[in-house]
Amino acid sequence: MPIAADLRTFSDDSPPAGQSPYLRPPSRAPIAVVPYDDAWPDRFAQIAAGIRDVLGPRALRVEHIGSTSVPGLAAKPIIDIDLTVADPADEAGYVPALVSSGWVHTVREPWWHEHRMLKLTEPSVNLHVFGPDSPEPWRHTVLRDHLRADAADRERYAAVKVESALAANVAHETVDEYNARKQRVLREIIGRAMDAAGIPV
Template sequence: MPTDDDIIRHHDADPDDAIWLTGGPTPGPVAIVGHDPAWHTHFTTLAARIRTVLGPRALSVEHVGSTAVPGLAAKPVIDIDLTVADPSDEAAYRGALEAAGFILVVRDPGWHEHRCFRLEAPATNLHVFGPDCPETVRHRMFRDWLRGHPGDRALYRAAKEAAAAVTNDEGGTVMDYNARKEGVIRAIYARAFASAGLAGSD
């Protein structure tokens, strides 16, 4: 289990360390659409597929990100956190996931040995982490906080729409869009951490 200090630390992936297998970050435009209840249905179906092909190797499968928050506008891409025993041991899970339609697109060995797979339809990012990774805890906290706090949900929606507008005007990538909303994300995290009694968030 990660420590409190691990959880509150904003340890972002270094884009220079990423090993892309499919040509780099997704180019624009960034589309933000109203919440679609079908996203939950898609996740349920995908989670069952992942658990079927991996069996006990799938330690947890969580719907995270904005599509997991009812009422929140989002990019129409399902984000899933998959926990396995060792993300660096791709032989233990990659073949099974690719047989199920998920394609490995990037490795982030310096960021918790993160791996990201993509599925074309429904559009999905499948993030693979290890059992003691603080990011999976952070993602659940952020999701659950937004589910229960409509004010921050509205704040985050406004930040997303503003970030998408600027990114699209400048012809940027999804990574540019993510950077533009980082300040609001960290402010929301700080409130979630404080509410959970996790001191020292920055």
């Protein structure tokens, strides 16, 4: 498990010169931010059960994260899941099994916490793979739990998401560029989430 200081530190996920994280080109399709759907938790539960069936004990943690995990929060209609495995760099230990059950390997970022991402199209799911020492899954759950409890920050985040999606669509941007538009507000909210959780500076 990462130390508290790691949870407070945002590391740069930009690729080294000449490298790309994308195994498939990122989409520039319009970004939709829609009202919360009560079906999302059940959808996650079904997908998580499938992941555990495929990977067995290799799936150390399977967590519903992101905006679809926060009741009442507007979100892109894409279920985000954090999967923790012992060693994300050991792709042979989990990627083929997931691909054989319909997942598509789309991102490889060894320079950023050994992050990998796989996708499903129907239902639409992003599966983020990290190791047990990565701060990212822990930061995601702290943020999730804070947004579930704090209506004011939930409303702030919803507003910046809608605003960022509108601007990104006008500029025909990717999801990465959309994420960059809302990053400042999101990081302010994460700081308050860390405070609320008692995680020291």
